[in-house]
Amino acid sequence: QKEVEQDPGPLSVPEGAIVSLNCTYSNSAFQYFMWYRQYSRKGPELLMYTYSSGNKEDGRFTAQVDKSSKYISLFIRDSQPSDSATYLCAMSALDNYGQNFVFGPGTRLSVLP
Amino acid sequence: ETGVTQTPRHLVMGMTNKKSLKCEQHLGHNAMYWYKQSAKKPLELMFVYNFKEQTENNSVPSRFSPECPNSSHLFLHLHTLQPEDSALYLCASSLNRGPTGELFFGEGSRLTVL
Numbered sequence: 237q238k239e240v241e242q243d244p245g246p247l248s249v250p251e252g253a254i255v256s257l258n259c260t261y262s263n264s265a266f267q268y269f270m271w272y273r274q275y276s277r278k279g280p281e282l283l284m285y286t287y288s289s290g291n292k293e294d295g296r297f298t299a300q301v302d303k304s305s306k307y308i309s310l311f312i313r314d315s316q317p318s319d320s321a322t323y324l325c326a327m328s329a330l331d332n333y334g335q336n337f338v339f340g341p342g343t344r345l346s347v348l349p
Numbered sequence: 350e351t352g353v354t355q356t357p358r359h360l361v362m363g364m365t366n367k368k369s370l371k372c373e374q375h376l377g378h379n380a381m382y383w384y385k386q387s388a389k390k391p392l393e394l395m396f397v398y399n400f401k402e403q404t405e406n407n408s409v410p411s412r413f414s415p416e417c418p419n420s421s422h423l424f425l426h427l428h429t430l431q432p433e434d435s436a437l438y439l440c441a442s443s444l445n446r447g448p449t450g451e452l453f454f455g456e457g458s459r460l461t462v463l
Contacts, residue, residue: 240391244389267448268448270451272454277456277457277459278456278457279353279355279439279441279454279455279456279457280392280439280452280454281454282451282452282453285451324392326452328448330448333397333399333404333405333446334380334399334404334445334446334447334450335443335446335447335448335450337394337452338391339391339392340391341389341390341391342389342391
């Protein structure tokens with residue numbers, strides 16, 4: 237079983253749709269959960285960072301973490317063509333060296349005008 | 350100056366060439382990372398430096414050789430690469446290796462090995 241599972245897509249939605257992106261993980265030691273957005277030919281940029289189970293909202297984006305189910309989600313409301321990108325989930329745990337990040341393969345999203 | 354700068358953005362090299370990738374961060378961070386990104390695969394951590402000391406080497410072949418002369422600069426020296434090494438190489442930095450050390454990425458160096 238892979239440490240982090242994420243559907244690679246591609247996912248195509250019409251403008252204005254609600255988008256749901258998901259990841260599952262197997263390591264219960266993960267404590268910090270992140271979503272990165274990566275535009276074509278660019279590096280990933282951090283969108284959301286959460287620690288505990290529950291929801292965190294930032295504008296049109298909501299990150300949800302369910303530690304009991306080992307499941308995290310990112311919701312995008314009123315999606316825009318500018319949201320077209322690859323979304324990477326990431327999670328981390330502390331090891332002997334410090335924070336150790338593990339990434340999902342990313343979901344490619346296209347929002348069609 | 351942008352946060353994390355990588356050069357070159359694109360590199361094509363033969364299997365017998367020697368080249369280097371450069372990363373520079375202007376964020377005052379103490380930890381720097383090299384990641385490999387291949388199509389439809391998760392980011393693979395290659396090397397980590399914390400306060401200029403290499404703390405992790407994730408079983409990376411010796412044809413990849415990192416160098417960190419100071420906390421702001423990171424290099425990846427490449428020699429006798431294989432075609433399967435073609436990928437996007439991402440440099441990242443974080444303030445520290447602690448629990449809230451957010452990763453900031455550069456735009457990557459796209460490497461093609463012929």
